[in-house]
Amino acid sequence: MAEPKVKLALVVDDSPVQCEILSKLLQEEGYKVFTANDGARGVSAYINYQPDLVLMDINMPIMNGYEAARKIKSLSQKNSLCPLIFITSLDTEQAFIDSIDAGGDGILVRPFSPDVFKAKIKSIQRINDLYGQIKQLQLIQQKDAELAEQLMADVLESRNFGLDKIGMIKKPADLFSGDIHLSSLSPNGDVHVMLGDFTGHGLRASIGAIPLAETFSSMTKKGFSLAEIISQINQQLYHLLPRDLFLAASFVSISNHDQTACIFNAGLPDTYLFDEQGVIKHQIPSSHPPMGVLPRLLDDHVSTIVRVSLSDTLVLISDGIIEARNVTGEMFGTCRFENAAKQGIIQSNICDEVLVTINDFCQEMPQEDDISLIEIPCDFGQQTFALNEQESKVDIFSTSVSPPSKVTAAWQWELTLTGERLSQVNPIPMAMNQIQAMEGHAQHWQNVFTILTELYINALDHGVLKLNSQLKNSPDGFSQYFVERDHRLKTLNEGYLSLLLSYFPLQSGGRLNIVIKDSGNGFDVDKVRAQFLTSKDINNQLSGRGIQLVEQLSESLIYQENGTFAEVTYLWHV
Incomplete structure (x- = not known):
């Protein structure tokens, strides 16, 4: 068990007799006492010994008690309360006022009895003990707050x-x-x-x-x-x-x-x-x-x-x-x-x-x-696609559906949105939740998300909402495109969009068929194909790039019914 800390006291008085009397009384209360005979030495002694209590005379040479008290209090604020009691023969209201203004925590006017002195010391020490307990609680709270702040920062930063x-x-x-x-x-x-x-x-x-x-x-x-x-x-x-x-x-x-x-x-x-x-x-x-x-x-x-x-x-x-x-x-x-x-x-x-x-x-x-x-x-976050550009692809503008697979789908998921529901519900997160719930999380689902997003946006924007993608090729038209899109979505009360997912497990991977159908008027497949073949700057052209991106990521992209029906086959290997 740790021994109790020895309490230290500092007596500052230009009278050796007063220093001896006050020291004896403090020693009877369990203090180890240091003394100084002027205010300047008192400040130095405080810095050296860091006492728990200071008794200060007022009238002293070199530096009086008020000035010394102010310096000591300015130092003690950084560490602890360190009660300071003025010991004086000045029994006036002004002496009390000046003592408080200088930072004193109490005043004793001579003459006083030993019992009164000891009662005053006990009262001041009780306040000092309470202050110490508060400081200890504050320190614990500060550490807890720092830990909580660090944990919160770690939680946020890690994501x-x-x-x-x-x-x-x-x-x-x-x-x-x-x-x-x-x-x-x-x-x-x-x-x-x-x-x-x-x-x-x-x-x-x-x-x-x-x-x-x-x-x-x-x-x-x-x-x-x-x-x-x-x-x-x-x-x-x-x-x-x-x-x-x-x-x-x-x-x-x-x-x-x-x-x-x-x-x-x-x-x-x-x-x-x-x-x-x-x-x-x-x-x-x-x-x-x-x-x-x-x-x-x-x-x-x-x-x-x-x-x-x-x-x-x-x-x-x-x-x-x-x-x-x-x-x-x-x-x-x-x-x-x-x-x-x-x-x-x-x-x-x-x-x-x-x-x-x-x-x-x-x-x-x-x-x-x-x-x-x-x-x-603005130059980061660029996508890397799972398929190599040199891999062969099925013609993205094929007009006939590939022969149906003899393999039965392990599962299918279908959703149709009509009218105002198209402006209220985003089916892509729902579709991705279905895929990941059935097949678990995997890196290649990012490609599937991109395919679904591009097909859905094309079907909604250009099919149901009948927006012209060519608007996006000019700065003014680009802004106008999204303003008009927002307006048409908010007033949408007709049309539909259907999404069908079919999953086929393979020996070393799988195949996902994605079919999306919209109620729009479709688009000229041959015209878009000709644009891709003749454009020399397709990478800087915003309209039509979604189709090209889907083609990069897919095994095949097939359009039917004048472009209102799209079927994608996505393959992956494990």
Whole structure:
């Protein structure tokens, strides 16, 4: 069993007699005592011995008791309470006031009896003991909070995708950050990224972080669209968070296949798209209230979809950057941020340049809010396909169905959506859940997801919705295409789309037949085929690329019924 700690006391008095008397009384209370004969020596003794109690005379040479007390109290705040009692013959109101102002925790006026002195010491020591217990509890709570913060950070960070390529600034104003950075890879190769800023900062502001991260990650990996993920997150936070807590967030989905970025800003500062010279190509402001404020998204909400080049960079920021203040109270502001970001792009290090500029601007000012930035290069997340380009493929525009297999399908799954259900339900995650539930998880299902997505989008957009894909070949038309698509989906009340999956196990792998049928007018198969054969720049042409991609991934792609019926055969080996 550990021996109890010896209590230390320091007596500071220019009278040797008083030092001896006070030392004797303190020793009777179990203290080991050190003495000093002026205020300056008293401060030095305090630094050397770190006592548990200080008795201080007021009138002393070199440095009086008030000045010495102030210095000792400024030092003791970093470590412990260290009660300080003034011992004086000055029995005046001003002496009491000055003693308290100097940091004294009590005052004893001579003459006093030994019993009164000891009672005062016991009272002060009781306060000191309680302070020590509080400090110990605070230390335990601090360690627990640090552990919880580390576990939370590990949970969130472990789910994020592309941390070696996505640049981040994460500078919390408190132990727990109210800002959250999320990134995840969709099965078709699209990269979803989110920067969120919960109301305030600290532990309370982070309570929604883990369920938010779980929803974002799991829905992305299951193939849900960014719009569906945003809608689900909004509903989840609305029911989970108290009414005064919400999430300002900016969501981004980058598709290298389409060379597009889909951006939805709900309450954060503008999201930026910079070119390789640091020129702002697009600046997307907030267009919706923060997540969790409304029970569901506004009916007229629209994401911004922009064309991107591989050399472009998307930058998301929290308001902690814009609202950072210097010693005069001036905000950092958007202009300083934009200039710092431009220099960062030129120097290939946005995060460091922005953070250094903020620190130089703010100097020693306390940080008032969490500071966050996400830098997303538009050249990563490009898909690698399972099939080698040199492998032979069946003609993608064959007009007759290949001979039916004699093998009976191990299972089939079918879904038909009609009318407004087409705008409410995404069948691709449902289809992928069916495949993985029956056959388990496997890498090659990413190719199947891409095939299903491209077939579904073609059938819905160009079949049911009758959108002209040629619009996407010009910047203005590209934006118009998605605005019109959103409008037609919201007013859709007729048409249908059917999806049929048939799975055939093989000796060393398997075959999946995918049939999709829509109610549209179809398209000119021969005309599209001629475009593929004559186009010299098909890779930079957005319209029609989905068919080419499906052909790359499939064993065969067959169109019938004037293009309203598509059948794909996908083979894999294990």
